Amino acid sequence: MIKNYMEIVVSEVLDEVLKNYDICKCENCIDDIKSIALNNLPPVYFLSSEAEGEKKAFLLDRQRRISVLAKVAEAVEIVMNNEHNKNKNEG
Ligand SMILES: [Zn+2]
Structure with a gap:
């Protein structure tokens, strides 16, 4: 099965942010945050010939995690300003 490695990084970074x-x-907000962040980041797929070390290095790359965090933070802003969350904060 193919995997978008960028999605894995986004999920990990988002877990930290949510904590x-x-x-x-809620599930909708988490999905929306993920979708918005992923729309703003290039998808990354590794070939079957790629070494496990390469994939690990991709997931752990510090600079990449910082840029992903910036996109996730942007997505959080957008989702927290949507109607569902606005209504919640009123009254
Ligand atoms: Zn929500």
């Missing part, structure tokens, strides 16, 4: 920020953690 550290007081934001809505």
